[in-house]
Amino acid sequence: SDPRTTRFSGLVNGVLRSLARAKDAELAPALAATSEAPQWFAERLTAAYGAEKARAILAAHRHEAPVDFTVKADPALWAERLGGIVLPTGTVRVERLSANVIDLPGFADGAWWVQDTAASLPARLFGDISGKRVADLCAAPGGKTAQLILAGADVTAVDTSKNRLARLKQNLDRLGLTADLVQTDLLDYRPAELFDAVLLDAPCSSTGTVRRHPDVPWTKTMADVEKLAALQRRLLAHAVGFVRPGGRIVFSNCSLDPIEGEELYGA
Incomplete structure (x- = not known):
């Protein structure tokens, strides 16, 4: 320890003990008095969803997110083994892990991968893609790529x-x-052959991931959101040209801002 700060240990311990004792009485009023978000983010949520829903979103950010798993097969079995539940989507959700992810049963065997249930939805929108050529654009780290392969597609990532x-x-x-x-x-990508389906999970502001990454609204500004929305528009316009006539393209990202979603589609 730093000898220059050792003399403050008693003070720090005293403050922390006082905070612990006052938690039940003081925490709720303190949380009610703050949105726990920078002004630009709170204002954007209110503009997009209304005051009531914006408050509910910000309140949800105060709760630790569970861990979701996409499994290759038998969700009920893996829910039992991992200590979770099966969601309607087939995702296995675990509220609190019993060990590090790499130490959990099934990791070494490749039986599952960590993937938020919301992140698993875009790949499901294609329907039956067995035997079809599918491009996964901006593919890393590969959760959606794995879904598409398991669905029987010939995937280019x-x-x-x-x-x-x-x-x-x-x-x-x-x-x-x-x-x-x-x-x-x-x-710069120009595929030699058009695809039956294309998934574009575009770079975004990540404002839909605040429960896992609480720094996001504090490290970005509205200017960043607008810049990313412009990039997404360019990427989507380019990716449309990869799809054969009669094919399907799915655009997704993890932003809460309509200019990166509904408004982009309508542009």
Whole structure:
């Protein structure tokens, strides 16, 4: 320990003990007095969803998120083994892990991967893709790629980052899955053959992940959201050209802001 601060140990312990004793009485009023969000973020939520829903979203951010697993097969079995429940989507949800993820049963065997249930929904929107050629754009770390492969698709996974693509391959290797991996800037990508389906999970402000990443609204501004929305519009316009006539494209991201979602679709 730093000898210059040792003399303050008694004071710090006293303050912490006082806080612990006063928690029940003081915490609720303190939380009620703050939105626990920067002004720009709170204002955007209110503008998009109304005051009541904005308050509910901010309140939800105060609660630790559970851990969701996408399993290859038999969700009920893995819910029992991992100590969780099966959601209507088939995702296994565990409120509190009993060990580190890599030490949990099934990890080494590639029986499942960690993936928020919301993140698992876009890949399900394609319906039956067995035997079809599907592109997963901005694919790393590969959760959606794995879903598409398990659904029977011939998958091409595209990502601009060499390191992120290496992580994707590592994840697929653990799961015993394979895909055609392409490292390139998406705006420079020109597939030799059109795809039956394309999934674009575009870079975004990540404001839908605050429960797991509470720093997000504090490290971004509205200018960042607008910049990312403009990039998404360019990526989507480019990716549409990868789909054969009669095919399907799904656009997704993890932002709460309509300019990265509904308004982008309508632009």
